[in-house]
Amino acid sequence: MKRNLILLPLLLYFYSCASAQKVVESETPSEIKTEISYFEETSLSRLRDELNQIFSDPNFSNAYWGVVIQSLETGEYFYRLNEHKSFIPASNMKLFTTAVALIKLGPDFKYKTSVYTDGEIKNGVLNGNLFVRGSGDPTISGRFNNGDVIKTFKDWADSLKNLGIREINGDIVGDDNYFDDQYMGTGWAWDDETYWYSAHISALSFNDNCVDFEIRPGKKIGDTAIVLLTPNTSYVKVVNRVLTVHRDSTTQIDFFRIPGTNIINIFGRISLKTGSYKESISIHNPTLYTVTVFKEVLESKGIKVNGKPIDIDDTNLSPNYDEMKVLASYESPPLSEIIKVINKRSQNFYAEQVFRTLGKIFGGEGSTQKSVEVVKNALAQMGIAPESISIYDGSGLSRLNLVTPFQILTLLNYMYRQEYFSYFYESLPIAGVDGTLETRMRKTKAQGNVRAKTGYVQYTRSLSGYVKTLDGEIVAFAMMVNNYLVPVSTANMVQDIVCQRLANFSRTK
Known part of the structure; x- marks a missing residue:
């Protein structure tokens, strides 16, 4: 590094390109000793x-x-x-x-999420609740399942069917009490909450706590755009205000989820030349989202559910998991x-x-x-x-x-x-x-x-x-x-x- 040189003019002339010096005061103020250190410019x-x-x-x-x-x-x-x-x-x-x-x-650390019951199976009917107990796992999604976001739920449904269960007389309860209920980070911006990068934190989570949108143009100019959801769930309500515009127009789409709800507004325009526009939008209450989609998958697999999906925080239940039966489980990829x-x-x-x-x-x-x-x-x-x-x-x-x-x-x-x-x-x-x-x-x-x-x-x-x-x-x-x-x-x-x-x-x- 270049350093300032404190030299007499004559010395400065001779040594400015190849030397640096320091001035050292001796114990006697009147005596000044000058040391000149030579160096070469290096890479x-x-x-x-x-x-x-x-x-x-x-x-x-x-x-x-x-x-x-x-x-x-x-x-x-x-x-x-x-x-x-x-x-x-x-x-x-x-x-x-x-x-x-x-x-x-x-x-090698792995998360484990399990499905428990407090009931008994008799003649193909489970008389009791299902509990999905979260452990903080972020991976229940399509990311490690070749894009199949509901594969874990389908596997759980198959496990229940293999146990002979065809009907459930009880609720599907999501237990997220492994974490506290602060679902956003301290200092996060409220106006980012809609978007995937501000997805809620929860001990029981699914699909990155988002719904995935694919938006396609209608058949002609002025048509409302076509909106596809993954997963295809009733958990969210979509208000679609996206219109199809001329091929020469640009595609501009934005989203807004009303805080505290799962009402998602989509607005803007999509060009006829746009194949599809994809975005992931956060949901409110990941625990309820998880058990709602799980219930929908159970029913699609032919298992009748007579109860409702519910967040354990909205019940008076205090499950003792040590005394309950494990019916299915999922283990995450390693850390x-x-x-x-x-x-x-x-x-x-x-x-x-x-x-x-x-x-x-x-x-x-x-x-x-x-x-x-x-x-x-x-x-x-x-x-x-x-x-x-x-x-x-x-x-x-x-x-x-x-x-x-x-x-x-x-x-x-x-x-x-x-x-x-x-x-x-x-x-x-x-x-x-x-x-x-x-x-x-x-x-x-x-x-x-x-x-x-x-x-x-x-x-x-x-x-x-x-x-x-x-x-x-x-x-x-x-x-x-x-x-x-x-x-x-x-x-x-x-x-x-x-x-x-x-x-x-x-x-x-």
Whole structure:
């Protein structure tokens, strides 16, 4: 790095290109000793100069960057800028959630959701209630079932039929008491609640707590659009105000779910040339949603249900599961696969479910408060002081989260040396290949090389992870920018250029 030279004019003339000096005061004020240290410009010093120029981009004059880059082999810092300042991390928060989950739960951890009964089976009739007991599992969906969102429910129905059950004289009760009832994260924006990325948190969940919409144009201009739902359920009421427009018009569609209800308004227009428009919209009360769709599947399989789907919170029931029969169950994929969904797809719902699970298992309560305590205690073991980091959720959707680039680097450094590093590393998006980095850094040395977690909420962009240099040296980096007003693509470009420069860096050139 270039340093100011405090030299006499003559010495400055001779040594400005190849030397740096420091002035040292002796015990006697009148005596001044000057030491001149010679150095050659290195590839690392050139890299630092380039990074200084990159992060001085005038497009971000009203914003501020926080950056730290370190060799994980030598410990040498390649670059530091505001690394101890606090930033809103956005989805870089998922790095903390998934790292702690791997360490505390292990990569082989699995959720289990079971169907119990408090009744007896006689002559093909179950006289009693069915209880679906949730454990926080986020995976009951089509994601791990080849797109069949109701496969788990169909399997449960088959299990009941194999037990000879053809009719149920009782209710289908959803038990979500493994977690508390705070269904949104602290600091989440109310006007995001409609959308998939703000799906409700619940110990009993199904299909990411969303309904999936496919909207197609009508046959002619002016026709109301065709709306298809997955699952095809009576749980939501759709108000369709989307009209079909000329082929030359653009498609613009938006949604609004009335808070506290499952009335979903769709409005806008769809062009005749649009094949289909797809979106996932959150539902209210995931527990009731789960047991409603389960009841619908049971009936479609020929099992008559004389009761109703109901949330256990709306009953006086206190089931003793130790004394009840298990009729069917579902086991999730291992945590190593779950964190891939969290990090590669930046899936907020999965992150929040895992976050609450940590609070329940290690703090005795599936609440935000206990989850924060568990995560902070784990981070303390990594060298991150609990009082120096602000955590309000597990996904990064809250704008109340505050972390420093150095804390992210500390986490990345710590995980690099842990036995579960390969699971953590493999969960991260790969530049130009998959996840949220699929379309970035293509046709560069960074493609297939950079493994990093993206982060975005309005006016915030983050990218943190690992890259190998041209020499094969592995480097960890954290880049965060807050308060910018330029397009997100401009922030992406800066981060991508830095990653490309690191991927092309060599100490010998």
